[in-house]
Amino acid sequence: MTGLAVDIVGLTKAFGGLTAVDDVTIQVPPRRIHGILGPNGAGKTTVLNMVSGFIQADSGRIDVFGQDVTRMQPFQIARRGVARTYQNIRLFPGLTVLETVVAGAYMQRSSTIAGAILMSPTERRERREMRERAAELLEKVGCRAPHSALAETLSYGDQRRVEIARALATNPKVLLLDEPTAGMNDVESEEVGRLLVELRELGLTLILIEHNMRLVEEFCETVSVMNSGALLAEGAPTWCLEQDEVKEAYFGKRSDAARIATLRRARRGPGGS
Amino acid sequence: MQLLMQQLLNGIALGSIYALFAVGFSLILAKMGILNVAHGTFATWGALSSYWLVSEHGLSFWLALLLGVVFAGALGVAADLIAFEPLRKRNAGTFAPIIASIGIWIVLLTLAEAFSGPTATSYPTESVPTEPIRVAGLLFLPAQVISVIALVVIVTAVHLLLTRSRFGAAVRAVSVDPRSATIVGVNARSTLIAVAFLAAAIAGLAGILAALSDNNVSFGIGEALLLKGFAAVVVGGYGDIRGAALLGVAIGVLEVMSAQYISSGFRDAITFGVLLVVLVLRPQGIFGERQLVRA
Amino acid sequence: MSTTAWMITLQFAGVNALFALAIYASLWTGVLSLAPVFFGAVSAFTFGYVAGTLGLSPFLGLLLGAALGAGLGALTAGLLIRLDSHYLAMATIAMVLIGRVLILNLPEYTGGATGTLVPGDLGTWAWLIGTLVVAAYVMARLAGSRFGLAADAVREDPAVAETLAISPRRIQFIGMIISGALGGVAGILQSSFLQYIGPDTFYTHLGFVTLAAVVLGGAFHWLGPIVGAIVFTILPELLREPMGEYDRVVTGVLLVLIIIYMPRGLVDVRRLRMVRSRWWRPKGGGAEPDGPDPRDPQPTVRAEVAS
Numbered sequence: 001m002t003g004l005a006v007d008i009v010g011l012t013k014a015f016g017g018l019t020a021v022d023d024v025t026i027q028v029p030p031r032r033i034h035g036i037l038g039p040n041g042a043g044k045t046t047v048l049n050m051v052s053g054f055i056q057a058d059s060g061r062i063d064v065f066g067q068d069v070t071r072m073q074p075f076q077i078a079r080r081g082v083a084r085t086y087q088n089i090r091l092f093p094g095l096t097v098l099e100t101v102v103a104g105a106y107m108q109r110s111s112t113i114a115g116a117i118l119m120s121p122t123e124r125r126e127r128r129e130m131r132e133r134a135a136e137l138l139e140k141v142g143c144r145a146p147h148s149a150l151a152e153t154l155s156y157g158d159q160r161r162v163e164i165a166r167a168l169a170t171n172p173k174v175l176l177l178d179e180p181t182a183g184m185n186d187v188e189s190e191e192v193g194r195l196l197v198e199l200r201e202l203g204l205t206l207i208l209i210e211h212n213m214r215l216v217e218e219f220c221e222t223v224s225v226m227n228s229g230a231l232l233a234e235g236a237p238t239w240c241l242e243q244d245e246v247k248e249a250y251f252g253k254r255s256d257a258a259r260i261a262t263l264r265r266a267r268r269g270p271g272g273s
Numbered sequence: 274m275q276l277l278m279q280q281l282l283n284g285i286a287l288g289s290i291y292a293l294f295a296v297g298f299s300l301i302l303a304k305m306g307i308l309n310v311a312h313g314t315f316a317t318w319g320a321l322s323s324y325w326l327v328s329e330h331g332l333s334f335w336l337a338l339l340l341g342v343v344f345a346g347a348l349g350v351a352a353d354l355i356a357f358e359p360l361r362k363r364n365a366g367t368f369a370p371i372i373a374s375i376g377i378w379i380v381l382l383t384l385a386e387a388f389s390g391p392t393a394t395s396y397p398t399e400s401v402p403t404e405p406i407r408v409a410g411l412l413f414l415p416a417q418v419i420s421v422i423a424l425v426v427i428v429t430a431v432h433l434l435l436t437r438s439r440f441g442a443a444v445r446a447v448s449v450d451p452r453s454a455t456i457v458g459v460n461a462r463s464t465l466i467a468v469a470f471l472a473a474a475i476a477g478l479a480g481i482l483a484a485l486s487d488n489n490v491s492f493g494i495g496e497a498l499l500l501k502g503f504a505a506v507v508v509g510g511y512g513d514i515r516g517a518a519l520l521g522v523a524i525g526v527l528e529v530m531s532a533q534y535i536s537s538g539f540r541d542a543i544t545f546g547v548l549l550v551v552l553v554l555r556p557q558g559i560f561g562e563r564q565l566v567r568a
Numbered sequence: 569m570s571t572t573a574w575m576i577t578l579q580f581a582g583v584n585a586l587f588a589l590a591i592y593a594s595l596w597t598g599v600l601s602l603a604p605v606f607f608g609a610v611s612a613f614t615f616g617y618v619a620g621t622l623g624l625s626p627f628l629g630l631l632l633g634a635a636l637g638a639g640l641g642a643l644t645a646g647l648l649i650r651l652d653s654h655y656l657a658m659a660t661i662a663m664v665l666i667g668r669v670l671i672l673n674l675p676e677y678t679g680g681a682t683g684t685l686v687p688g689d690l691g692t693w694a695w696l697i698g699t700l701v702v703a704a705y706v707m708a709r710l711a712g713s714r715f716g717l718a719a720d721a722v723r724e725d726p727a728v729a730e731t732l733a734i735s736p737r738r739i740q741f742i743g744m745i746i747s748g749a750l751g752g753v754a755g756i757l758q759s760s761f762l763q764y765i766g767p768d769t770f771y772t773h774l775g776f777v778t779l780a781a782v783v784l785g786g787a788f789h790w791l792g793p794i795v796g797a798i799v800f801t802i803l804p805e806l807l808r809e810p811m812g813e814y815d816r817v818v819t820g821v822l823l824v825l826i827i828i829y830m831p832r833g834l835v836d837v838r839r840l841r842m843v844r845s846r847w848w849r850p851k852g853g854g855a856e857p858d859g860p861d862p863r864d865p866q867p868t869v870r871a872e873v874a875s
Contacts (some may be wrong), residue, residue: 052731074730084731094788094838095717107733113742116713117706127712150841157638170732273602308654310661344611359828367653368600372783372827377821379776387813503658518785541669545662552659553647 004063004145005030005144005174006206011060015044020046022229023060026207028222030065030173033196033206035216035237038226039250044209047226048176051079052084064174069143078105085163089208091151097162098147101134108133123125137165140198142191143187164195174231175199177208181215191246210262213241225249274543277410280533281526286417288525289424290483294498295505295517297427297475302506302512304468307370311420312476312502313495314381319345319477320484320494321389327400334401342477343347349473352377356486357469358462361451369418387494416486428476428518435514444468500541500558502523504548573805581801582756587778588785588793589703589752590637595787596716597743598723598736600653602775603644603660606667606777607637608755609770611672615756616686616765617841626689627762630653630699633756641699641748645741664775671767683766690760699757700794703750707790710746719743773816776800780823786833795834 008026012019023044026032036044044058049055051062053074062070067101069077083104091100108131115123135147142159145154160180167175177196181189193215196206210216217237225232225240227249233240240246284318295318301309323341324330332340363369402415435441443464446454451461477497484490502517505524509516524544532540590604611633618624618632648659671678678684710716718739721729726736758774759765777800778793785796803822804815811818832838 022737053726060682073735074727075733075735079729079732083730085727090725091730092721092728094724094841096841098718099712099720103721103729104723104732106714111714113710113713116715117709121712126714148841148844153842161584166732203588228722266677302654308658344699356615356824356828363828363831364836365827365831368595368657369827369831371600371654371657372779373824375779375819376827377774379823380782380817381820383814383816383820411617496665500662504664507655507658542673544854547664548662549647552655 003030004028005032007061007063007066008015008047008051009061009063010052011047011062012058013043013050013055014058019229021050021057024224024226025227026224026231026234026264028205028206028207030240031200031203032209032222033200033215033220034143035210035220035223036207036209036226037216037223037237037240037246038232041228042226045178046229047210048083048084048178048207051077051176052082072192073212078170078172078252081171082176083167083170083172085160085167085178086178087178087182089156089159089163091159091163091166093152095151096148097143097151097154098134100151100162100167101165102130104166105130105133106170108169108171112196115195116166134165134169137163137168141165141168157185157188160184160192168199172204174205174207178212179209179211181210181212185205185244186214191217205233217241275410276533280529281567282413283417284526284529285522286414286420286486286525288522288528289417289420290479290521291498291501291505291525292480292518292521293427293482294414294476294502295509295521296431296514297479298499298507299500299506299517300431300468300472301512302473304444304501305357305465307374309352309374309472311352311374311377311381312370312472313349313497313499314385315345315476315495316480316498317492317495318348318482319480319489321350321385321492322369323481324394324396324490325567327390328394328397334396336520337486338478338481338526341472341481344554345477346470346474348381349469350475353466353469355392358465361465371487379567382492385495389490389492393489393493395488395490406453407432414486416482420482420486423478424518424522425479428514430516431471440464440467485515501544504544507548508551510526523527577620577802577805578798579691579693579696579761581798582700583754583761584774584778584801585700585780585797586703586750586754586757586796587774588781589707589790589796590747590754591745591778591782592787592790592793593750595738595782596723597719598726599649599652599740599741599743599745600657601660601744602657602664602779603641603681603744604637604747604751604754605661605778606774607640607751607775608627608664608758608774609667609671610640610830611634611636611666611752611755612759612765612770613684616625616684616759617677619687620685625735626695629690629756629760630695630753633752635752637748637750637752637755638745639744639748640742641739641751644748645744649737650741650745661772661775664770664772668767668771678764681767683764683769686759686763687766688760688763691759691763695760696757699753703753704790704794704857706746714740715742776823777819780819780826782833783823783828784833786835786837788832789837790837792833801836 004027006028008024011021011024013021014082018093024025024047036047040046048057050057053072061068064082065079067080070078092103095103109126111123111126138147139199141164143158143165143268145158151159154162164180181192184192188211198217220237221235222235224234225246232245232249298312301307301312310553317342322344323337326337326340327334342445348460356377357370360369360373406413435444443459446457447464449460455461483494483498499523505521506517507519527547528540528544529545587604587608591601594601614636615629615632619629648656651659672680710836718729718734721732722736722739723736729736755770762769776836778797781796781800782793784799786792800819804819807818826833
């Protein structure tokens with residue numbers, strides 16, 4: 001037992017000839033807000049995809065709370081307390097806000113097919129509890145949209161909040177967030193930042209990919225910076241962003257002023273990372 | 274021994290027709306990503322149209338064969354333009370093209386039934402080559418010889434076309450990503466139409482040869498071929514037409530042999546038994562390099 | 569049409585609605601399957617054989633159909649659910665085609681090409697409506713349930729559903745069992761109404777009509793298949809006068825048109841909710857209100873999984 005929440009060691013993944021993730025080690029203790037930074041195409045999302053089991057690693061190992069999840073199916077990993085959100089929001093078309101969050105509570109429910117058909121008292125109570133819990137979660141993430149609205153019709157920010165609420169409904173121990181503030185204004189981003197802290201106080205471990213440097217500096221305790229699949233630096237965010245290699249990876253060799261300006265404004269760019 | 278050899282030859286000839294059909298079927302599936310269940314009706318219409326030209330208009334069999342093949346190809350193009358292209362544009366997912374192809378299947382099958390009537394017919398005997406050839410005590414029917422030659426020619430030609438030509442490169446590019454292919458200068462639309470034509474035309478040829486070999490023109494030709502073709506594609510594996518062709522031939526041999534040595538009633542059941550076993554045990558097919566099992 | 573003819577047509581609409589619900593049950597979990605037609609055939613011929621040799625009360629007959637169908641559904645799912653969706657769909661079509669081969673080749677049990685007689689005790693309005701109500705009630709109850717939401721999630725985006733700890737295979741397995749039970753019951757009722765079944769009773773045509781019904785009615789709400797089945801059974805009857813033997817062509821053409829222009833069918837809950845959302849929030853949401861979904865999960869899922 002290492003005592004780490006997420007222990008990624010020597011993770012490598014190649015697509016054809018391109019090594020998307022190259023010998024990456026990221027170790028995150030429990031109750032930590034950890035950022036993964038890097039320019040687009042650095043392999044950040046690929047790392048998250050491997051942690052949540054979408055992609056099988058070529059080599060390396062991923063442990064979640066001391067349990068090896070490297071070769072597990074995504075739903076098995078989810079059952080061990082890993083939840084996530086997506087860079088390109090992936091809500092279920094046709095479901096309302098409330099239904100979307102209740103769908104996330106699948107493992108929290110014990111109802112059976114027979115119970116549902118007969119509408120047993122247990123089933124009734126569970127449905128009511130699920131609705132209440134979903135409403136609480138939506139409140140917590142700050143989604144003010146009507147619960148009966150179609151989730152996919154909400155504003156960008158609210159869609160991201162619903163996605164976070166859906167992930168939280170699984171009652172996770174580790175939450176992976178892929179650019180949670182993309183498309184949000186500064187006020188909204190700040191709200192997300194405070195939500196992260198609140199979640200950490202509740203005992204969650206958070207790993208997020210983020211381009212908003214202000215948010216990273218303010219809320220992440222540690223960061224890992226990636227470029228071209230490899231780890232460039234890790235440690236406190238302010239320290240990491242001062243490293244010459246990191247600056248160069250992000251901005252090439254441009255003037256400081258331009259760099260700072262971009263740094264502050266950095267937003268999600270097109271394409272994956 | 275003589276009987277075994279003769280039945281082996283019969284099996285190879287029958288299998289050549291299945292293989293031809295499977296080649297077109299797998300082209301559509303692998304290169305366009307469409308499971309086209311209407312493919313069998315292209316074969317039916319190839320046979321029906323060539324029959325109509327021979328019996329009603331007195332065309333020579335060879336000319337009718339050519340026109341029948343072209344007609345089947347045209348049906349394939351029409352199906353693509355009417356049904357599949359709008360779905361491609363909308364990026365409609367996996368099921369929509371299958372459902373659309375079922376719609377086409379219904380239309381073409383109903384029309385075929387109405388066109389051919391309930392009773393099966395055959396090509397007028399005087400118009401088609403029927404004189405058997407005897408070599409070393411073995412009997413070769415002309416239809417069988419034509420089927421085997423057609424298979425060898427078509428598989429070689431299509432394989433070379435796909436692997437060695439500019440057109441083949443365009444097909445590969447379009448099948449991976451139509452949008453990017455367009456950017457690098459491939460005309461995605463005409464490439465897809467060409468593939469649709471090629472696949473349906475090969476189905477038409479298979480239909481005509483099936484009708485010639487069975488001495489039976491009916492609207493049910495395509496249905497039988499569809500199943501055998503599907504079996505060949507599944508068992509042979511996805512992506513390489515040579516695998517589908519080889520398995521098509523193998524299924525023909527298996528059928529003839531099991532009819533001869535086991536039971537004629539269950540010759541279809543044996544083919545499907547093999548299909549089921551392969552689907553369950555080795556879903557990627559015998560020669561399949563790509564995973565067909567959902568990850 | 570005469571009143572009697574109308575009644576018969578409506579009865580078949582009811583049976584087709586049951587078959588359509590069976591297809592809907594698996595489509596709900598993201599599996600396109602025509603297998604219910606095969607399950608119906610097996611149930612009907614078993615029912616015919618058992619009722620003919622041993623005698624069987626109507627209620628037991630229905631139970632037999634449901635149990636047999638569910639069992640076959642489980643077996644089919646157990647064997648085939650791993651397959652890519654294309655192959656799974658084609659394998660179930662193959663099952664329907666193979667069913668006919670089996671019927672023709674097992675004449676001791678099925679009567680072979682001549683078919684067999686089936687007692688018609690169940691072929692009444694009471695049994696039909698009773699069964700339909702029960703089936704619709706079950707589907708409606710499941711709609712908002714734990715299984716129902718998981719099924720929605722698996723159909724819309726299996727990869728995301730997995731990260732919510734839902735096992736898509738398990739959900740699809742359950743869907744196939746429900747689909748099988750409904751298919752089995754539908755087969756028994758179909759045979760009771762016809763009182764005679766042969767190799768062509770449960771063949772592609774039945775599969776096509778019921779699939780068309782699901783697509784037209786809408787595969788996203790239990791009411792869809794029922795509405796679709798009624799439309800698709802009555803429509804050919806109305807067209808039989810003017811169109812003669814070509815009435816099926818209309819089925820095919822409609823299927824193509826619907827899937828292109830109305831992919832979510834007549835009973836489109838999403839559209840209703842969309843309208844309601846707009847009413848709630850006059851400014852409208854942020855996302856595109858209608859038509860093709862640019863965030864179609866399929867390509868991304870495939871790309872991520874395949875590479």
